[in-house]
Amino acid sequence: MNPDSSPPSPSPGRPGRIPRRRIHRAIFVVAGIYNIAWGLYAAFDPQWLFRFAGMPLANHPPIFASLGMVVGLYGILYFEVARVPERGWLLAAVGLAGKILGPIGLFVLLWQGTWPPATIVLCLTNDFIWWIPFALYLRDSWPFFRRSLAES
Template identity: 65%
Template sequence: MKRRAFHRAVFLLAAVYNILWGLLAAVDPQWLFRFADMPPLDQPALFACLGMVIGVYGLLYAEVARRPEHGFALAAVGLLGKVLGPIGLAGLILRGEWPPATLVLCLTNDFIWWVPFSLYLWDAWPGYRRTFAPGQHEG
């Protein structure tokens, strides 16, 4: 795989980041609301649950780092979440429901990963495509 060492490092970093972010959200689910000068959540368990989901993505990214030749689908789902999340947040901001300060979520959780995840998918695509070629099976 092209740039294998780079991709392994990126996904290992993404794994550690996501697990730590998930732990922070579980331990302090009001941090974003304090940061953005928003009223505290009346159901902080919802944000803690979001942290759990993001933390679990960290386990998937660790698997991509461990076996980059086999991580295309996991990374594709990860990148999809990193695109859809900001779209949802943009809707909240445009409707005036959340302040622009909440974009901090997208800076570290999404935007910084778009290029390296996309590059990985570009490099991993030929191997993924061959896996599903007629008459060929991975052995």
């Protein structure tokens, strides 16, 4: 391997440690707790969003309950990122992708007039508030992910 093409040292001051490690760990613990709590709530009360937004109740509430299950499972993955932040880039990237794609889907529903504006609450708490902390984590953890790719 050419020395000039090797990935940069992950953290000049502390080799092997991600920058802002304590902050990233705390954020992903909070994200894990939040996602599991939201997922459980959605599973136990799958009609909450429809009532909140003044929409007709869903004909098939298990679909929304299943969404809650998926969101809750993301919480477990966020705990893994918090446990070893140096190895969580891919998990967090998938999480951020979902947090970007979800609002795009909601925007389409709003644009088409299928869902009312009150449903944006779904993206305020599940998506938008996590964009900056997840993006910062991805930037800080990128050298670790890049190095793992080079080693495999």
